[in-house]
Amino acid sequence: MFDFLLKRLENYLDVTQRNTARPVDAEMQRLASARRPAMARSVAQSHEPALQASKLHKAYNNVEVLGAVSLQIQPGEVVSVIGPSGSGKTTLIRLLNGLEQIDNGEIQINGNLYSPRPSGQQKPRFMENAEHRLNIGMVFQSFNLFPHLTVFGNLLLAPRYHHLASDAELRQHACELLHKVGMLEHAWKYPHQLSGGQQQRVAIARALMMRPQIMLFDEPTSALDPEKVNEVLQVIESLAHEGITMVIVTHEMNFAFKVSDRIVFMEKGRVVCDDTPQAMRSGQHPRVEAFLKDVSLA
Known part of the structure; x- marks a missing residue:
């Protein structure tokens, strides 16, 4: 029984075994199309x-x-x-x-x-x-997405770590960028569920999250x-x-x-x-x- 439960737990924790994703809700669609002030970080003006x-x-x-x-x-x-x-x-x-x-x-x-x-x-x-x-933002040859995070989680990780903005602003910015690169409908998928082209578009959006x-x-x-x-x-x-x-x-x-x-x-x-x-x-x-x-x- 213990081995059976352990195996079930391992399968549950292994994100590569997940082949379904929850649909994008109306709130995320609204955030993607909402107009808001630019969330840019200040950069000193220089010649x-x-x-x-x-x-x-x-x-x-x-x-x-x-x-x-x-x-x-x-x-x-x-x-x-x-x-x-x-x-x-x-x-x-x-x-x-x-x-x-x-x-x-x-x-x-x-x-x-x-x-x-x-x-x-x-x-x-x-x-x-x-x-x-x-x-400086970087996009790599091999995507380098975090395999244990969803598309949405990949975008939010770095700006949350650096406290770039409030969580609500970051979520809206992530929705906007995913919509921009045509990946909003895949927001809750994991990298292994995406094609190479889709993963690279997510990688571009992730780099842009840091402005x-x-x-x-x-x-x-x-x-x-x-x-x-x-x-x-x-x-x-x-x-x-x-x-x-x-x-x-x-x-x-x-x-x-x-x-x-x-x-x-x-x-x-x-x-x-x-x-x-x-x-x-x-x-x-x-x-x-x-x-x-x-x-x-x-």
């Missing part, structure tokens, strides 16, 4: 770039992955980072978000420097400045089936039209050339070219032209 990286260097086991990479992103700008596999694109975006420590160089957000360690310590580190960290000033996308469609790619790209494109500052690492060339203000081409851990889509198309950069020779740009 500085939103994000600036200077001479970033990163090596793993004495193998250089990034060498003297510099990048400047203005507020509201959309920059796509392209290049062959192994060129350091993902490493760059992980350094920008503080997921990896830089070996040399510096990163500034709104003119605020992430400081190196005191003299005598070799590697620099990021300052523990919560306000600056909260200004970030800058959004980083690390190949957001690389783990998706081809038929699911477009639904995610449409969401990202709508964000670009809203003026959100974005850095997008992608292999979707037509998408990059369509939505970007600038395109950065990387190879062997270095920035080979940083120019507008129009200049890239015109054949001014031979290496980029060779990279795109088999791509039919719309």
Whole structure:
């Protein structure tokens, strides 16, 4: 009897065994469509770039992955980072978000420097400045949703932890964002009940819950089936039209050339070219032209 009850308890606690979800009620539908004042966090006004990286260097086991990479992103700008596999694109975006420590160089957000360690310590580190960290949102290749939480729970976890607003405001904001990315009807489902495209749209909404000033996308469609790619790209494109500052690492060339203000081409851990889509198309950069020779740009 004890073993039977224990097995029943394990099955109950295992969220991956749950294949049903309660429907979205009328209150959530109302919250999704209600008009309310913006719940934005205050960001100090500055004439500085939103994000600036200077001479970033990163090596793993004495193998250089990034060498003297510099990048400047203005507020509201959309920059796509392209290049062959192994060129350091993902490493760059992980350094920008503080997921990896830089070996040399510096990163500034709104003119605020992430400081190196005191003299005598070799590697620099990021300052523990919560306000600056909260200004950056990240969307990963593999979604990284919390499997034990519902879609709604995934969105509410971080802003509740940081006391971003009242619970009522957060719930309304979550409903709005889920409606925006077309996922409100799935609010009470768990990640395992969603397709890859649906999970990535939830991941985008989750990142937006923190009202970030800058959004980083690390190949957001690389783990998706081809038929699911477009639904995610449409969401990202709508964000670009809203003026959100974005850095997008992608292999979707037509998408990059369509939505970007600038395109950065990387190879062997270095920035080979940083120019507008129009200049890239015109054949001014031979290496980029060779990279795109088999791509039919719309």
